[in-house]
Amino acid sequence: MAQLVELPDIKFVEDDANKVFLEMVAVFQGFTGRTLNRADPEMLALRAFAQLIIQQRVLINKVAKGELLRYAKGIVLDYLGDPETPRLQAEPAITTERFTLSIPLVTPQIIPAGTRIAPEGAEGSILFATKTAATIPAGVTTADVLIECLTPGVIGNGFLPGQLTTLIDPLPFVASVTNQTTTAGGADTEDDDSYRERIRMAPESFSTAGPEEGYEYWAKSASAAIVDVAAVSESPGEVTVVPLLEGGQIPTQAVLDAVAAKVNGRRIRPLTDRVTVQAPEAAPYDIDLTYYIDSDRAAELAVIQSAVDAAVEAYKLWQRSKLGRDVNPSELIWRVMSAGSLRVAVRAPMFMDVSQLQVAQEANVNVVFGGLADD
Incomplete structure (x- = not known):
């Protein structure tokens, strides 16, 4: 992570109330040639106008600072990151679901894409569904299928193995379903602090030499759930990338695969590097x-x-x-x-x-x- 340089707070225009008021009094006295006393009606009028000017200057400072990466928030930050570094959107939690048949069949059993599964007692408040169609071959009774939460975000994380057991869309001969791993990988839309840090790291991604922060940038771009990345090279040409998920969760294989696909992209990985992605110990x-x-x-x-x-x-x-x-x-x-x-x-x-x-x-x-x- 890049270290920020210690800089003083910045002001684009003066917004100190007393200074602005005294400047207005000085200008008025210069134009009129009069010296104002504290009880003069003009002093009251100038103080009222000074308050309006101060409010405008405070707004100018706020807007101008908001155009700097260190202070930008919300949609302004999105504009600063566009188009090379877009904000990561919410992602669904994923896990592996095992479908078990009541008996071996003589013909293959199809599990359609979009088949919905829910945790017991959820009453439809949260649903998972198969990402792609799968087939249970003839004579086989089980198949493992990747499923994802239909509601993106952290809401789908944390269901332990054996908790996703309710098949919402019944299938013939399917006796039971159960998740094999804890659901993980779900993330809310990238927050401003994480997004700001990725924008700051973006210049490292332009290098074709495989810098440490370049690999960290691309790994974090694979999922909004990733909060930290280590990229180390213990021998020439060998790079190990280790991601960590929000809340200190160990990434699932699906998340590791997504990171591996990102950092091994043809325009990202130098040809001389062999990049391995693994979970932290x-x-x-x-x-x-x-x-x-x-x-x-x-x-x-x-x-x-x-x-x-x-x-x-x-x-x-x-x-x-x-x-x-x-x-x-x-x-x-x-x-x-x-x-x-x-x-x-x-x-x-x-x-x-x-x-x-x-x-x-x-x-x-x-x-x-x-x-x-x-x-």
């Missing part, structure tokens, strides 16, 4: 801590406990949301202390190095309230 760590609350804040006990739980959850998300982020107990202590605890005794985690191709993921979590304590 999980680096497990435990959380085991006891926290105490100041006895003077006993009345806030429930609120602080809830804040501590939220702080631990935020830490887990922070830790797994970036490749190569070392496990840092100081960050955990800071978050729990900021939530209102008096002191924290952390038994785990210890500081742990995480390589660029790994992502830290929590394993066992044990957060204990140790009671009230005095300073």
Whole structure:
């Protein structure tokens, strides 16, 4: 990720109220040859006009800053990225669904494209469907088919294996359906911060030499669900690209295939590079801590406990949301202390190095309230 240069806040026109008012008074006195006193009616009129001018100048500054990449938002950011770097649109979650027949058939069984499946109890609020038609050969009872959520976005993520079991469109001889993997890959429309970073990285994509940020740019362009990418070369001509999904999820094979197709494009990959796309390796760590609350804040006990739980959850998300982020107990202590605890005794985690191709993921979590304590 490119590091931003520290720059002062920018103003295109002066919008300080006192300065604008004094400038107007000076101009008026210069034209009229009069010296105005504070109680003069002209002073009141000039102050009223100054307020209108200040509002216009504030608007000018806002609009002008919005045309700079660092400050641009919404549709203005889309114009800055057009046409080389369009904003990534919402994408559906995907998984592999297994169709099982009641008996082997003597003729092939067709599973049409668009066959709908839902999680049990969803009552039609969320549906998945087969992306393409599939065939169960004669004498075979099962077939695995790629399905995608009909509602793009993160809403389709997180259904565990065995939860998509309701066949909405009945098929003859199909006895059951079930997903084989956790649904993943769904992403909402790319937010401004992620989009701004991709636009900033776009010049790296113009190189035909295979720069690190070039591979990162193209990998992120494969899916709006990708929040981080590592591109490393441990030997000449060999490049490994590792994507990480939003929320620290390990990418599915379908996402890895999409990234591989993108970075191996004929106009993207240098002919001398052999590019491999793989999922990050999980680096497990435990959380085991006891926290105490100041006895003077006993009345806030429930609120602080809830804040501590939220702080631990935020830490887990922070830790797994970036490749190569070392496990840092100081960050955990800071978050729990900021939530209102008096002191924290952390038994785990210890500081742990995480390589660029790994992502830290929590394993066992044990957060204990140790009671009230005095300073």
